[in-house]
Amino acid sequence: MIFGISTQALMSQLLVGLINGSFYALLSLGLAIIFGLLNIVNFAHGALYTLGAFVAWFLLEYAGIGYWGALILSPLVVGLVGAIIERLMLKPLHGLDPLYGLLLTFGLALIIQGLFLNAYGSSGLPYSIPETLAGGINLGFMFLPKYRAWVIVFSLAVCLATWYVTERTRLGSYLRAATENPSLVQAFGVNVPQMITLTYAMGVALAALAGVMAAPIYRVSPLMGSEMIIVVFAVVVIGGMGSIMGSIVTGFALGIIEGLTKVFYPEASNVVVFVIMALVLMVKSSGLFGKAG
């Protein structure tokens, strides 16, 4: 017994928190990459997460392509949409105050959400868990649905792979160098504008991936992104804007903290993330993992 709650119950709540944390981590990771490398505050991230889920639904409904196909195709489609957005709309804003990018992407988010709301309504569309992952495993202290276990494992793998690519490979070092000094990197023969487009596409593809993974758990709903985006921004701020490892660690950690709040004081579970954000900003304004200044 810990604080009047059995250890078993606590273990299962921690696990549930970790599952929600996977989504926070995946989404904030994309945001962190886009901000860290492009200096764009991508408010359209939630809408593109929604788009990812909808693409999965379209694939199933109109092409008969199931979950596994969608897991690959949907991020590609949304990544392409992202590339177009970057080329046509964000590129002209390059070099301006990040506020302009924020306003543009915020507007885009409202448009995408409004279009889906108008076409499909607010209650959403059903999307089933793939047959191979239906059912669950009895862990003794809780019944863990196989699908949720898959979400944790897969998102952790994606997060670490992304971190590895940006921090430990040659491509990643080009990317980071291009943000420090684009003209110098260009002089070395690297196509910087193309790389920026690719980075944005990769960031939003991560959002789409999270959208596909979320579809069977919640449902495919136009509002799923706006419900998520504010929390995810708080995660990014706590982790430190642009810090990749920071956003992964904070995403999982906040999922757990939120989960525990749901046990001890459920009424506050929607605000706990923001309380932590306020506290972190008071103590360390660059975020837990951010570089000072």
Next chain:
Amino acid sequence: MICGRSWKLTLVSLAAATSAAAQMTDKVVKIGVLNDQSGLYADLSGQGSVIAAKLAAEDFGGKVEGTPIEVIFADHQNKPDVGSNIARQWFDVEKVDVIVDVPTSSVALAINQITKDKNKVFLDSGAATSDLTGKACSPNTIHWTYDTWALANGTGKAVVQSGGDTWFFLTADYAFGHALERDVTAVVKAAGGKVLGGVRHPLNASDFSSFLLQAQASKAKVIGLANAGGDTINSIKAAAEFGITQGGQKLAGLLVFVNDINALGLKVAQGLQLTEAFYWDRDDKTRAWSKRFSDKKKGSEPSMVQAGVYSAVLHYLKAVQALKSDADGKAVVEKMKQMPTDDEVFGKGSIRVDGRKLHPMYLYQVKSPAESKKPWDYYKLVREIPANEAFRSLSESDCPLVKK
């Protein structure tokens, strides 16, 4: 002499004509549909309620005593402050005569007070709290479609009678959830059952697995979902995923709309019992009306809230016509209470002194995928609950309008 007399008669009739016209304020009967246009309750109310109000105006011929009917709408975003501002603006500046729909009990209670202060009319279809005809009842308000008491005595009672005597609540943490939990608790206790505990979750909480694990640990036979819309959908989905229902615990969806079933899919929703005032496929009349509705709503069938908006607006227009005036809100509501109601969606009914509209309620069970033969074919009837049994009796009412 004859000439003089007819001249006087003309004057009198002219005066009468102008005074009759003056009683329709601002040369328009203006209906304001105030509800959730973009959030978790938008599908069960939203634009569908606007379509329903317009259908009622259309069926009435578009005019009352030669005065045109106009329908406007706004989004209250499920926030009492936003809703109150719109209501004040509507009554003071835009000359709205009647506000209809208003889901989200916290907003409805705010509009209830403002309407009373301004002596206008409030016809609530979307909100659930039984306080609207209880301690907060008003001579300017009619609660049309359903309420938490009716839900508790429909679904709640059916579940207790089938052996579900220990309960754990998942309650939306605002006026509606609290009222529903209170009314169901009363039913459970009256039947000799026990409430083992509960969780109050924020409105629009996306993940319910954590709350459901707590419900599971309570070992209660029944998990009562005192929430609505997207919250109910996510609760039911998570319960299926975490094997709650396979583990022997039963879910009681205390307020489930036909749109929620559509979003859940029958595979997950099958077997759920729920209480509704209206189902599109109930009889020939409801099918005919719903066809007109769904033609304008991209094939979506109407919810009971939207059907209630139609029924309420139609009866309002009848009362205004009978009075030949829309000026005095209290007088219009009084007239509405005197006249029996009759329409295609709810059939014959009446309105009680406390503002409660009376009609039968229906206990339905959600079909299995195999039983469903066409789109939106979701319910089978378990029991019709007659009007006198469906709603709280006046003797139990704490409404100040009820003389005891």
